[in-house]
Amino acid sequence: MTVSTGTDRFASELRRWRTRRRFSQLDLAIRADTTQRHLSFLEQGRSRPGRAMVVRLAESLELSLRERNGLLLAAGFAPVYAESGLDAPELGPVREALERILEGHLPYPAVVVRPYGELVAANAAFGVLGEGVAPALLEPPVNVLRVALHPEGMARRVENLAEWGRHITGSLREQALRSPDPGLDAFIAELDGYLPELDAPAGHLGFAVPLRLRVPEGELRLISTLTSFATAVDVTLSELRLEAFLPADEATAEILRQRAVTSRG
Secondary structure (H helix, E strand, O other): OOOOOOOHHHHHHHHHHHHOOOHHHHHHHHHHHHHHHHHHHHHHHOOOOHHHHHHHHHHHHOHHHHOOOOOEEEEOOOOOOOOOOOHHHHHHHHHHHHHHHHOOOOOEEEEEEOHHHHEEEEOOOHHHHHHOOOOHHHHHEEEEHHHHHHHOOOHHHEEHHHHHHHHHHHHHHHHHHHHOHHHHHHHHHHHHOOOOOOOOOOOOOOOOOOEEEEOOOOOEEEEEEEEEOOOOHHHHHHHHHEEEEEEEEEEHHHHHHHHHHHHHH
């Protein structure tokens, strides 16, 4: 009977991630400031890495903080990066900053999400996206990607659902390639099942696929931006994304401005 050791587990994980990133041993060795021979020994389980080496390899492989912790555990070391709850006192300044950003983006919609679209916070203008959505889809935990593409969600009001929806699922596929996750694969399959066939490339702004959303006042044309905490050293913080929608034309901007005035009145 063969017993798998911690070194075997680390060697396997290191090979898996290097292959996933399509790096040769030489490529990764240069990135991690080590030798190809030493890296080969690590991948064969013939050498045991130090903690600093594991961290360098994880950074060189461009792993997320959660994945870096996983590689450290595989090598027999404690995780380096903390994972705080969103309500933790140390994340208080972050929560306040996000609240200010959300409010400052009004009258345009903005949301803060966890990986794969789980809603954390939204500003008041999010209501324009949630109009007519089935109540069950808005029960916590809300997934904004499911809300966007589900037949009982925003989908019935999205004029370019086939194109815009594939923009969403394409982004998720890129994540799945970089960080394989069976749960994510299942979620992508679910979202794909909501999308109609794509006939021909639709017209767009040339630099972005807009969301074309029907509202009582007409049609909104929105483009979105994604912002993350690039220098985060906390797992929770590193996984948060701020998605802010911007008007793609003056008609959209005016509709949202008038809605904001009406809501205040």
